[in-house]
Amino acid sequence: MDLAGITVVDAHIHQWDPLTTPREFSGVAKLFKYLPLPVDVAKRLAPRRDREFAGDDPTPFVHPYLPADYRDDAGELPVEAIVHIEVEWAGRQLLAQAEETRWVASLPFGVDTPALGAIVGAADPSSPAFAQLLDAHRSASPKFRGIRSHVDNHPDSGVRSRSAPGVLTSHAFLDGFAALADRELSFDAWVYSQQLPEVTALAARYPEATIVLDHLGTPAGIFGPVGKHTGRNPSLRRELFLRWRDDLTALAANPNTVAKVSGLMMPILGHPLPQRGTPTSIPDLVDRISPLLHHAYDVFGPDRLLWGSNFPVDKTITSIPNAADAIATALTDHGADTAALERVFRRTAERVYGVDDF
Template sequence: MNRRDFLAASAAAATLPLAPASAEDKPMLPIVDTHQHLWDLEKLKLAWFDPKTPEGKVLGHSFTPTEYAEATKGVGVVKAVYMEVDVVPEQQQAEADYIVELCESKKTPTCAAVVSGRPNSDGFEKYAKQFKGHKYVKGVRQVLHVKETPAGYALEEKFVKGIKLLGDLGLSFDLCVRPAELPDFVKLVDQCPNTRFILDHCGNANLKHTPAERDQWKRDMAEIAKKKNVVGKVSGFIASAPARGKWTVDDLAPVVNHTLDVFGPDRVMFGGDWPVCLLGVEKYADWPTALKTVVKDRPEEQQKKLFHDNAVTFYGL
């Protein structure tokens, strides 16, 4: 499913029905949000965004650090890693410059960034080399789960060369992919053993998958998790729920638990996917609260790794 269809189909997900607070309730663990989006539509043009679509009613305005601070108030977010927002290619440098300046200001939780890039583009080597050893830019992402991405794209020689370059530069690459193409990315990872990868959104697991599709996703996730240079991110799959108000913690648990089980407690991180998550939840807090409920029976040390420690280690925060 491409990003536009993914979002349009997912005016999704819902508010979590929460039990009344009790004295035994533990406070939310400190959070490093590894998937924070910000955009100013007066300055940036997003390649995927169409204000005429249903998601435009939710996302069709600017989302700034001020709004993020308000959205995460009281949730426990102590640091955030900016995630590129799929700007048009000619604005990639401007986006990177903006987020580096924000990190340097130290006025917000945003302390690191994954910037946009096209590994198979002619100018990619020059563009990427500026981030070697960068204090704030930790990696690159290209959104690949769009209909414009042809089958087999990630295995083309020029693309693979760009991904290998990232490893040489000490930069990671985020995999934002169509679930059915996970086997291609296993092959990509095998060809780039010196590059670190992050698999976004639990491999874009879809809550509307048929049992057969879910079984295939589980097998493919288990296979890519065998690759020790890949970490998983529990993030924006919540937007694939069939409709607002139609998901429960029990719907989320199989995806979260399988991801945690195959990657292990040391290789999974939480990502808020704000503001895109607002297509599926009424407020930011609903998503980490739901996840906290899913993992409540796991050891507290593992919960801390998921919400905080693994991100600090992986990104060197």
């Protein structure tokens, strides 16, 4: 599907350098640098839950991914600006996570690369220093627009999770969240689909806050088996889809929520892994993702959907141009016209993240 001359804002990418900045995966990256291993050997050494999350090629996670790398991956897709989403910045200091915002703002965006439109940093609303950290992020860059917290939890212990159950509904998280709302900052909610009711409750409690659902709620296993028992057969996948559909509908009833059509190519969704270095074909992607996209379009509409490539995380499954093409095709097949596509691929991101002034 031709995007008909629409210039794009990619509302979800990651930039990192685990060799020179402190990341939770810096140790692994340095090990690969000083003890190079063949990809297939490295893959076998990784825990199964990490392999299922990242796919069969750990290369993007152990090397820097910087503006020129993204430019090369974007190819001919006319990306004008990007939104950086936090990536596991580590540090013992109380306000260490604000350093990621400062680091991203210093990267060479906008010369022969897309412009930096906005930064979504890391912070934990349940932390006593949450409000102080938000202010440190804002001081670090005028591009700072909101936060993402590590709240993802899956009931299948074989699926990679980074938090305990129920974090989004804890008193500390809910009470601390007020500092975000007071500052008119957004919250990117990266959760698994089973957590969607918790995001809905958060949106209802703070109707003045903008809640951005990342990756349409990540229904892990929707395309194939992952973990110990998730998505093991078509019946379970159908059940997963129906629950996701109903819970997404309930979330969309809150007008302060928007959803990213992003991360739909993550291996954790159960995609069959293509031959390494060969993107999944666009028709195959369209066939898989269309039911998810069609329902999201029905309940959110183009004014509350925004596209993000989730690169380089989705690189195992597809390329950035193929991902954009597949999503545009699926939406067009469902009745989206050029004006609607422009909202999804640009205008909604401009409004939500304030990326109209580069």
